[in-house]
Amino acid sequence: MTRDSKGPDPQRSLTLLWAGRARGRRGPRPQLSVERIAQAAIRIADTDGLDALSMQRIATELGYSTMSIYNHIPSKDLLLEVVADVGAGKPPELDSTGDFRHAVRQWVAALWAGFQTRPWLLRVPLGHSSMGPHQLAWLDRLLQPLLRAGLVGGEARAAALHLTAVVRGQAQISIALTSAPPADEGLSRGEAELAQLLATFINPRDYPALAAVQAAETAADLAEHERADREAFPGALSFGVDRFLDGVEAWVAAKSHRRDNG
Amino acid sequence: MTRDSKGPDPQRSLTLLWAGRARGRRGPRPQLSVERIAQAAIRIADTDGLDALSMQRIATELGYSTMSIYNHIPSKDLLLEVVADVGAGKPPELDSTGDFRHAVRQWVAALWAGFQTRPWLLRVPLGHSSMGPHQLAWLDRLLQPLLRAGLVGGEARAAALHLTAVVRGQAQISIALTSAPPADEGLSRGEAELAQLLATFINPRDYPALAAVQAAETAADLAEHERADREAFPGALSFGVDRFLDGVEAWVAAKSHRRDNG
DNA sequence: CTAAAACTGTGTATGCCATACGTTGAGGTG
DNA sequence: CACCTCAACGTATGGCATACACAGTTTTAG
Known part of the structure; x- marks a missing residue:
């Protein structure tokens, strides 16, 4: 780690994201760690918002000097990438029995809830964090019901990207409109x-x-608004996701029909 | 305008976004204007990126002192809201004849292209800019083919939100992965x-x-990758949009069938 | 017609921020 | 044991948003 060059370096991002710190180095044993720093950063963003997240704030939160942070993370941009990945948390367990639509909706609801809990996640520039272990775990979880539904590799990836994008985008718009x-x-x-x-x-x-x-x-309008508050996610999102899943189902059906007759 | 209180005030955002500066005020005639400031800001972001966008930079670009800006825009956050709306530009003209799917795809391609041209738009926090005149113009354009397809009010709005969110989200992810x-x-x-x-x-x-x-x-993989470069937007986005439109079409068909038999 | 009021543009000042650099001391490795 | 590497620290720099006091201009009230 130590002193390093800057610039958007995917290699560095990845190794930072996937941690795996090698032990057996020289010098004093590190007391700080990328993990602890990221946790502190998340705590700050959760309580006081993303704007309150500064290197100095993290350092004082942990009881260290500001510059110690840079011994573990080369820049704030990289820190944010790590935070964006770690902050996403673990994906939910989905019902792997029965309807793939149910599983997908579970996944969508979980991601939506995550963005409601941590609105600041939507303001962190993605960087390479979308290739972090947590992000990929979410992606993997979503791919499972989609593959089960009958989509092949590329289609499943495209559909997963579509759903991820929908939830992200809708959450962004929704939060933008709900600023008190x-x-x-x-x-x-x-x-x-x-x-x-x-x-x-x-x-x-x-x-x-x-x-x-x-x-x-x-x-x-009124009746719908009241009902929406009791749902896992708002009606607009639900409608879009359901229509998309209709299309996916039809696509799979058409494919298998093509195969039967070919 | 002049000196004002801060805080997320939708009222102020809206009046700023929808301009309509009243004439007949006191004091010297303003040389600067929200419009000129926003244009300068966009020019800077286009050439040097969003990080280079500072009040000082805008002021020197226009040949005024830094603080003059604040006579027209109360804070940088508000400025960004204005910039996000103006920067979106005018929506495209769509073929209003024939297939609604064609029109929707045109719209999606235009928005996608816009985000490729101005990647920094995706990093501007939305704020209330989604209620700005340009943003609403884009929304209106998209609603037209959707209504034509047979969706009723709420459905059309939900579908439009869905498509907007998809393009936004996909563009964000795509750009994050393409950082050189x-x-x-x-x-x-x-x-x-x-x-x-x-x-x-x-x-x-x-x-x-x-x-x-x-x-x-x-x-x-290779063949598909090469083909994707010649399309208006990448295969992943295309697949998702097409499946969604399939679902929408089926929904409309089912509705009209319901009506025929009810 | 005059004087006050309101407004634009300017200069200066404050406090926060990311981060470069040099130093110190700890603790593995030869 | 000597040396090298690295973690943590303090200080310093340059940029940033923005508060505040001021000067000049124009509209409007009396």
Whole structure:
């Protein structure tokens, strides 16, 4: 480790992510470790947000000087890669019996819940962390029901990427919209008033489809909103995932039919 | 405008995003404007990346002092929201004749291309920019073919969100994996060697499905890779979008059938 | 018509940040 | 035992966002 050159070096990222620290080195025994540093960083981000995450903060949290951190991690960018991987945690256990759709929905719900718990994960630039051990574990878990459904290698990989991307993207958008107003000044105008303000901008001339959708929605809106709070993930996500799984199922069926007749 | 309180204030975000500067104010006529500032910021991010984007840099680029910027934009976070919206640009014109799938694919390809052109857009925290005029224009454009396909309000909105999320997420992952190695030191080991290094970590014990997929892929990999470079967007994205559209089509068909028989 | 008020642009200052560099001492290795 | 390597530390540097006080300009109130 020690002093090193910078720059986006995938090799370094990978070895850092996959740890496996070699023992039997010289010098004093390290008290700090990549693991401890990452844990402290996650703790800070969980409690005070990603903006509060600084090298100095980590060091004081652990009771060491700021620069000691750099003996274990060459830069903050690399640290963030590690944090993004470790912070993802372990993937859930899925029902491997029966419907592959059920398993996939379980996986989606778990990932969604993870992003709700740690919204800051969505603000960490991915870097090479998507090749970290935890990220790959999540990917592996999702691939299993997809392969079981009848997708072949490349298709399963594409479908898994699709689902990962959907949850990531939806969570990002969802969290962006749910940033709480300051609520001081006595009257904290709710989302309703905000939506109304926005509605004044959405004139049917510039946004015909949007206006149409918005007009058609005011009716059944409330009932759906209340129901959504009780679900594992919101209706918009659910609809998309279900339609995708419909398509996957049809694709597999068509493939096997092709094989039967070929 | 002038001096203002901070904090995530949706109201302020929206009024800033939707501009409409009122004239007839006191004081000297402003030479700077939110528009000019945003354009300069985009220029900087395009040429030197998001990390090079600082208030000082913007100011010197425009030939003003750093603090002048704050007379027009209360904080850098708000600036980024504006930049994220303006930087998205105008949505493409879609073929409104014929197949809705074609139009959707056009839209997806355009958004994908946008993210390739401006990768830094994916690193800007969304904030409330998703309610900016440009973002809504993109959304509106996508809603049109979806409504035409036969989805009703809520479904169309969910499907549009799904597609947006997919492209965003896939682009993020894709860009994260394509960060170039420094390529100094004579031998710039390619992605191949990197993949091989990664492969040593992926043992079938911990990652059974991944290993299976990887083993099944080495064969037809090259041909597919070469073909992917000529497409508007990569095969993984295409597969997912197509399966989703299959599901949407089936859903609409089932609905109309239900109606015919109900 | 005048004076106050409001606003834009400027310069300076503060405090936080990542990180380069030099030093010290610990503890394996020859 | 001598040497080498490395962990932890302190200090220093340059960049950053932004608070604050000021100067000049234009609109508006009286």
